[in-house]
Amino acid sequence: GIRQFRQIGESPAMELGNAPSVELDRAFRGHRGPVTCVAFHPEEQQVVSGSQDGCVFVWHFKPQLRPFRFVGHKGEVHHVAMSRTGQTIASAAADQTVRLWSNSAQGESRVMKVHCGAVRSVCFSSDDQLLLTASDDKTVKLWSLATYRFQASLLGHTNWVYSADFSKNSELVASAGEDRLVRIWDVEKKVSIMTFPDFQVPVSMVKFHPDGSSVAACGKDGCIKLWDLRTRKLLQHYDAHSGAIASIDFHPMGDQLLSAGEDGLRIWNLREGRLMHEVSGLKKPPTASAFSPSGQCLAAGSRDHLVLTWNLKADRPALAAPAPAPRHPVSTPERAPARRDATKPRAPAAPAEPLTAEPGPVTAEATTKAEPLAETLKTMQSHLEIMARTVQLLDQRLALNEEQVKAMRSELLQQNAEMKVALPVPVQQAVTEVKSLTTQEEELQQELENLRQLL
Numbered sequence: 001g002i003r004q005f006r007q008i009g010e011s012p013a014m015e016l017g018n019a020p021s022v023e024l025d026r027a028f029r030g031h032r033g034p035v036t037c038v039a040f041h042p043e044e045q046q047v048v049s050g051s052q053d054g055c056v057f058v059w060h061f062k063p064q065l066r067p068f069r070f071v072g073h074k075g076e077v078h079h080v081a082m083s084r085t086g087q088t089i090a091s092a093a094a095d096q097t098v099r100l101w102s103n104s105a106q107g108e109s110r111v112m113k114v115h116c117g118a119v120r121s122v123c124f125s126s127d128d129q130l131l132l133t134a135s136d137d138k139t140v141k142l143w144s145l146a147t148y149r150f151q152a153s154l155l156g157h158t159n160w161v162y163s164a165d166f167s168k169n170s171e172l173v174a175s176a177g178e179d180r181l182v183r184i185w186d187v188e189k190k191v192s193i194m195t196f197p198d199f200q201v202p203v204s205m206v207k208f209h210p211d212g213s214s215v216a217a218c219g220k221d222g223c224i225k226l227w228d229l230r231t232r233k234l235l236q237h238y239d240a241h242s243g244a245i246a247s248i249d250f251h252p253m254g255d256q257l258l259s260a261g262e263d264g265l266r267i268w269n270l271r272e273g274r275l276m277h278e279v280s281g282l283k284k285p286p287t288a289s290a291f292s293p294s295g296q297c298l299a300a301g302s303r304d305h306l307v308l309t310w311n312l313k314a315d316r317p318a319l320a321a322p323a324p325a326p327r328h329p330v331s332t333p334e335r336a337p338a339r340r341d342a343t344k345p346r347a348p349a350a351p352a353e354p355l356t357a358e359p360g361p362v363t364a365e366a367t368t369k370a371e372p373l374a375e376t377l378k379t380m381q382s383h384l385e386i387m388a389r390t391v392q393l394l395d396q397r398l399a400l401n402e403e404q405v406k407a408m409r410s411e412l413l414q415q416n417a418e419m420k421v422a423l424p425v426p427v428q429q430a431v432t433e434v435k436s437l438t439t440q441e442e443e444l445q446q447e448l449e450n451l452r453q454l455l
Contacts, residue, residue: 021313023049024281028059028307035301070107095349125170163205168212176203203345218245260286
């Protein structure tokens, strides 16, 4: 069965073997409501946050710089994202809009009315060419950042969509929400290529692994699940928190996962399948969390209106930028068993055996099985559609000929009844035409019958 891991219910500030040293660095004050989302600048000069107060703050790590405060949304800010260049900030809000802010003190913004419901999630593609949004209107949408125009809708969810994320190469999109499904989409074909129905509760966030090989999601039942995109099977299941989980994020190296739940902020070792660290310093439950691009820092927002950052010190070199990460352990998956009561003591689970999987990111082509067969079926379908249209045209021609023959026969019978004389030359010509049309009708009927047999 799948490898299932339980939280370790001992000292909440306990560090577990080889865990990084986590030191509280900064606490930023300025929001007037609970913080709902955080994101780092690519070069880690700033951290961005959104809040229920409708404001977006850009906090500087240089103490002499004042934060930028962006005001414009008319509702709660649900999510923020930073472009790969760090020059643009996107914010999604309950007022059904996405705003694109210039990362400057002036804070000029462009408003995009993108959905018919609250916008829950926003994400930049790896080349900053596309913007991905998810909404309470049950849709996931793609937008061009060059023209600020709508590109496509990804349709399939049956309820509110809370989260959407691009894969590393932006060829795939993952989405999840109130309908309890995690969907994987092909960006080029605009179709859903995988669905994971393992959750029994709404899914609050979904994230791609840094190497694109797997996807993780967290639910309102305190569980975290990871799936392998090549085998399309559940890899790991964590009973991570005793209450709902607000957010998750992968370490850039791909071997750790950060989770923010009602009972605290935790770092998980994905290779060994165990709790790695309970992050201290929070007075109220965290509502958002993120690793920095180098993996040497993490940030969290909380219900007491604060944005906090911590420094991580570990026995490994820092990353200059996010890079392809090694694969996490794979174990033979089946359906996850029901969760145990979170109030009962839990013994540590046996660590997962670190296994190595084939390297390399997952592409849209790699996720489609039997590609040659699919192309052949597509060609056959195209031919069948052409033949069906041909049959339809032949049917129409036959119907037209039948009407013409009936009309001419009626005319001849009427003329014969009135005149009761030898048929004049024009009528004889009409009879010849009727015979000719009858012959054509018989030929068309034979051709139609042959096509039907072929179909």
